[in-house]
Amino acid sequence: MYPKSLIRVFERAAAFILEADGRATGLTGAGISVASGIPAFRGSQGLWDKYDPSEYAEISSFRRQPEKVWGMLGEMLAVVEKAQPNKAHKSLAKLEGKGLLQSLITQNVDGLHQAAGNRKVIEFHGATRHLCCLECDWRWANFKLSKCKNMPPRCQECGAILKPDVVFFGEQIPKWALLEASSAAEKAKVMLVVGTSANVHPAAEMPILTKKAGGRVIEINLGPTSLSGPVSDLTILGPADEVLPEIVAACERLSGSE
Ligand SMILES: [Zn+2]
The missing domain is CATH 3.40.50.1220 (TPP-binding domain)
Incomplete structure (x- = not known):
């Protein structure tokens, strides 16, 4: 009480x-x-403890090396998908x-x-469960990492690597x-x-x-x-x-x- x-x-x-x-x-x-x-991004056990945000959270990093950034995103989405x-x-x-x-x-x-x-x-x-294509605006709603066979997920229209529809650093x-x-x-x-x-x-x-x-x-x-x-x-x-x-x-x- x-x-x-x-x-x-x-x-x-x-x-x-x-x-x-x-x-x-x-x-x-x-x-x-x-x-x-x-866990919160910042602070102990946060993603930014393990991944340098300047390498993983900037939109310019994603555009340059989407496969590398998906290493972090995969880990993040796995935690989010399990959470209740x-x-x-x-x-x-x-x-x-x-x-x-x-x-x-x-x-x-x-x-x-x-x-x-x-x-x-x-x-x-934004939300990690929605993905978007930076090349052609194609979107994948309610994406499930656990059901995705080929990582990183790609655009079904143009083949580009998709980005979770979340606001990266450097994005509005x-x-x-x-x-x-x-x-x-x-x-x-x-x-x-x-x-x-x-x-x-x-x-x-x-x-x-x-x-x-x-x-x-x-x-x-x-x-x-x-x-x-x-x-x-x-x-x-x-x-x-x-x-x-x-x-x-x-x-x-x-x-x-x-
Ligand atoms: Zn596309």
């Missing part, structure tokens, strides 16, 4: 969400998927199911929000994703920031957009970030897969929908 003081914090977050009356959105980052076995949504993903899906969460902006490329049941997900940095965030996310952030009465230090731009601006438009920002992270204090109305430090289920339970208690 949690101490009463912490339960009151969960209830405060729940009250903010309920007051938003469906006009809430979320911004999630790598921290939410760690409990699903996907955790309690944090499931809690956000529950909030959407209850009509309390309008949309979700994610910096993650793992598709775990959709796997948990969220339908309105704006994938800011798709305009539509930026527009949709900014609009969701501006309209939101509450933004739940989960598992992201929000220092990668332009995702980092989303909570600020909400705040400037008069909304509230609830932050759930393991440690304080640049948002804590100046931007966040409520900062809850703790693992998202423990905190979010408590907030959902508090929403149910407060709204009498237990």
